[in-house]
Amino acid sequence: xxxxxxxxxxSKVYDKGMPAVENVSFSAASGxxxxxxxxxxxxxxxxxxxxxxxxxxxxxxxxxxxxKLAYPSEILMPGDPDIEIVRQDYDLFPNHKIExxxxxxxxxxxxxxxxxxxxxxxxxxxLMEYRTRVIKKLSGGQQQRVAIAQALANEPDVLLMDExxxxxxxxxxxxxxxxxxxxxx
Numbered sequence: 001x002x003x004x005x006x007x008x009x010x011s012k013v014y015d016k017g018m019p020a021v022e023n024v025s026f027s028a029a030s031g032x033x034x035x036x037x038x039x040x041x042x043x044x045x046x047x048x049x050x051x052x053x054x055x056x057x058x059x060x061x062x063x064x065x066x067x068k069l070a071y072p073s074e075i076l077m078p079g080d081p082d083i084e085i086v087r088q089d090y091d092l093f094p095n096h097k098i099e100x101x102x103x104x105x106x107x108x109x110x111x112x113x114x115x116x117x118x119x120x121x122x123x124x125x126x127l128m129e130y131r132t133r134v135i136k137k138l139s140g141g142q143q144q145r146v147a148i149a150q151a152l153a154n155e156p157d158v159l160l161m162d163e164x165x166x167x168x169x170x171x172x173x174x175x176x177x178x179x180x181x182x183x184x185x
Contacts, residue, residue, distance in 0.1 A: 003027045003066075005051070005158050010060035012046050020046045024060070028158070033181070045088065048160045052085040054078045065157060084156040086164050090147040094136040098127055098146050101135065105153040121149040124179055126172065141168045148176060 005028040012021045020043040028034050036044050049055035051062050053069050062069040064082050072078040093101055102118045109117070122128045125145040135143060144164065151159060159180070165173045 002029060004030050004064065006063040007051060008061050008063070010047065010050050010057045010062070012043070012050060012055070012057050019043075021050065021057070030157075045162050048085060048162050051158075052083050052160055053080045054085070081154075082157040083160065084151040084154070084158070085160040086144075086147045086151045086162060088162045088166075090143050092135045092143060092146055092150070095134060097132050097134055098122070098138075098149075099131045101146060101150060102153060105150050117153065121153060125149040126175065141172060144168060145172070145176070148180075 007024060007026050010021055010024045011019060013019050024047060026034065036047060038044050046055060050057045050060075051069075053062070053071060056071040056073055064080055069080055069083075093104075096104075099118055099122070102121055103114055106114045106117055118131075119128070122131050125148060127142065127145055127149065130138065130142060133142075135146065138146065144166075145168075148161075148164060151161075165176065168176065
């Protein structure tokens with residue numbers, strides 16, 4: 001299988017001199033799911049931010065589809081178009097409706113595709129009945145599903161998820177795991 005993502009010797013040390021991430025290396029091929037487990041504060045979020053290009057490592061590199069990922073000191077806008085991340089804080093526009101958030105994410109496409117893809121994402125994530133609801137009026141689990149839908153909108157090559165199911169009930173958790181597996185396969 002062809003490697004989509006390669007992580008080579010990533011390390012990050014914050015103010016107190018203790019490494020948050022130390023010499024992490026792995027690779028992922030198309031269709032693979034990799035999970036990172038650990039206690040709170042052990043560096044999982046820092047690792048994901050470095051892999052997504054939003055946090056500069058102190059050492060190491062990330063390669064996406066064979067090309068070196070650019071870091072914030074190397075480019076104007078951090079992040080990579082082939083990588084999406086679902087953050088713990090969801091990173092949503094709180095005063096906008098769900099459909100507006102998804103439409104904005106898809107803004108570079110023709111209007112008919114935007115409507116079709118938005119409807120598809122709303123259906124798959126169980127949000128169709130809430131499409132016109134403002135983000136800040138949603139439950140934590142609903143906001144989490146919006147964040148997942150937003151991350152899936154442009155069909156990224158790599159999807160990173162930072163505690164993606166922690167606000168979901170059992171049925172939604174199983175449904176979204178199944179959805180993500182179907183997208184990966």
